[in-house]
Amino acid sequence: MKEKDNITNLFDRLQDDFDTETPELGHEQRFLKKLQKQQNQETTEINKPIVLFTWWKQIAAACIILLSLGIFIGSNFNTSVEETQITFSPEVEKSQIHFASLIEKELEKVKAAEDEDTKEIVQDVLQQLKRLEVAYDELKDELIEYGEDKRILQAMVKNFQLRIQLLENVLIQIEEIKIFKNEDTII
Template identity: 75%
Template sequence: MKEKDNIVNLFDRLKDDFDVETPDMGHENRFLRKLQQQQNQETKDSSKPIVLFTWWKQIAAACVLLLSLGIFIGSNFGSATEDPEITLSPEIEKSQLYFASLIEKELVKVKAAENEDTKEIIDDALLQLKRLEKDYTNLKNQLTEGGDDKRILHAMVTNFQLRIDLLESVLTQIEEIKLFKNENTII
């Protein structure tokens, strides 16, 4: 009972502080319009990365299948050569060429956008790409020495994905720098 009295006293004390005025005419319509605009903007902003992510997942799955098939075929038919160069199955080489062409296209875009504002970001990305390429070479060596290890194949595909994601991230940062620079010149 004492708690009920406290609540009643609280409401009695705060009675004059409550906002009980009716909003202006059309308030609800203005609010709903603003809410709809905000939802439309969020939908536009969030739809593109989801599509790209889904697309890359499909490519990655296809490449893993190709790589696995290549290893299977390569191990069954065995191509023992005395060539010191690393030789991979034709399917693995096709996947490698496909990813390499994607990376090269993204790299051309990144290099084309280089200027004094983006130089540091691009130089850092190129350094990271060199590290990832070195890691990929090590993975290829492990694959030829160790046989068809699915973990190595997965690591190779992941390496390609990391390189592509890195370049896409750099392109996104470059676009943000351009937008920021344009906004500052307008102001």
Template identity: 45%
Template sequence: MSKDNLERLFEKLQNDFDFEEPKNGHQERFLEKLSQNNEVVTLHQKKTNWWKPLSIAASIAIICLLGIQVFNTRPSIKEQVVEIAPEISKTEFYFASLIEEQVQQLKDEKSPETAKLVDDTLQRLEKLELNYQNLEKELVSGGNSKMLLNAMITNFQTRIDLLREVLTNIENIKNLKSYNDENITI
């Protein structure tokens, strides 16, 4: 319909619109007439939507749980060890960097002649690292701190001594091989 047609329609119906309110009790009378015809009539009452408040409450609960997990995490074993003995972190950093440097040197020296020696040394170092982690756990659980700290330092020193000894042996193997190569005559 065009705009003109709509305007003409409203002009024709202008005096025919009913602006009066129904009398009091209109709805009850209407429902009574319908029920006389044996038809069941129910008023469509406004339903309360519970899903919106429930979804908001669930979202808040999830956020709270995540917040509790983030802020209520237990400190790691390393952090607990540092709390018990702050000086151990400096010692561990020093020894760990020294050991890492020598392990890298050991890996660089790996050759077919020294492969078995290098692999065996790396396995021993892993066992010593596991031993060190057990010492940390014992320290956190309340063991004799002086004795455990000494054992931890001894563990580091053992690793360093092992690496130095193996690197010396590898150097001897390389020297022996070059000496044998020089003495071979064609």
């Protein structure tokens, strides 16, 4: 009820301020013409395509994309070439060749000794060797990245020693299995 009183009071107060004049004849027609003219302009603006890129801007954008792609590919190519050109000192290469040949000989012995009784042991040692090779490759990458650091070189040598020791232990286990198998067949 109070709201109606407030609204009524508002209208009573503003009664003299309202525009009470009547528009001239033809006002509605003029208003409709202006409205229709404005709508026609809006539809032509909507139908007109918005040109953000002109042909020369499109060519410039394509050139920039191709140039940046070329730089990206070129930089990746150069780093891979640099990494393959890095050589180690003669001592590192000699020790690497020496250890690799020892590991290869021991691995051939293990594979030659593989039979039904030792198959699981041989497969297990091959998996362990793969893990050690992955670790060695990581050490090699660190050596390329940081240079010939003594700690990295020692870790690489230790990796080779672990692989050789692992193969020697497996050969001992295989021999023990064969001895045990021969004792069983004798008895």
